[in-house]
Amino acid sequence: MRVPLHSGISNGRKVTVTVLAAVLMLLMLPGLAFVLSVPALDLRWLGLTILAIGELGCVLLLYGIFRHAAWLENTTLVIRGMFRTRRCDLAAAPRIAIVRNTNQAYPRPELAALDPNSGRWVRVLLHRPASPELLDPSALRGLADAILTGTRPEPHAQHAHQIATGLRGWAGDPFAGFR
Numbered sequence: 001m002r003v004p005l006h007s008g009i010s011n012g013r014k015v016t017v018t019v020l021a022a023v024l025m026l027l028m029l030p031g032l033a034f035v036l037s038v039p040a041l042d043l044r045w046l047g048l049t050i051l052a053i054g055e056l057g058c059v060l061l062l063y064g065i066f067r068h069a070a071w072l073e074n075t076t077l078v079i080r081g082m083f084r085t086r087r088c089d090l091a092a093a094p095r096i097a098i099v100r101n102t103n104q105a106y107p108r109p110e111l112a113a114l115d116p117n118s119g120r121w122v123r124v125l126l127h128r129p130a131s132p133e134l135l136d137p138s139a140l141r142g143l144a145d146a147i148l149t150g151t152r153p154e155p156h157a158q159h160a161h162q163i164a165t166g167l168r169g170w171a172g173d174p175f176a177g178f179r
Contacts, residue, residue: 003138003142005071014065063137072090072142088115096111097159147160
């Protein structure tokens with residue numbers, strides 16, 4: 001069963017960035033015509049290189065925006081970024097934690113799980129990236145069920161149970177994650 005958690009930024013922001021990138025790419029066309037008309041070969045290559053880097057930057061920006069997503073496949077948390085996809089089986093994760101992202105002006109909760117295969121922490125937003133709203137109740141319940149499916153040694157088992165209970169509580173009270 002696949003439970004979508006989020007698909008990156010909001011659709012409105014995706015459209016805005018796409019339009020701005022398209023306009024920027026169109027504005028580079030006169031620059032290309034100018035660079036091609038320059039008689040000096042060295043300056044022509046420099047101009048073409050700068051334009052190519054600008055075009056590549058626009059394409060990578062759009063690729064990254066449309067690629068970001070997170071979902072839950074059975075008990076496996078999948079987070080797709082710009083260049084890699086990270087997976088963590090929440091049932092097998094030895095440690096689970098709720099952390100607050102303090103890099104933002106308004107800290108928001110994230111679920112962090114220690115991947116048993118890589119030994120790295122995998123984090124997923126417990127809110128929609130484009131708004132302060134928590135994820136859908138079905139997504140929060142799915143995360144809680146995936147956490148409770150596995151077995152862990154104490155005291156991590158008790159902590160994971162408390163986190164799953166908290167996620168289920170947030171599913172019933174959407175404002176609980178921000179108190």
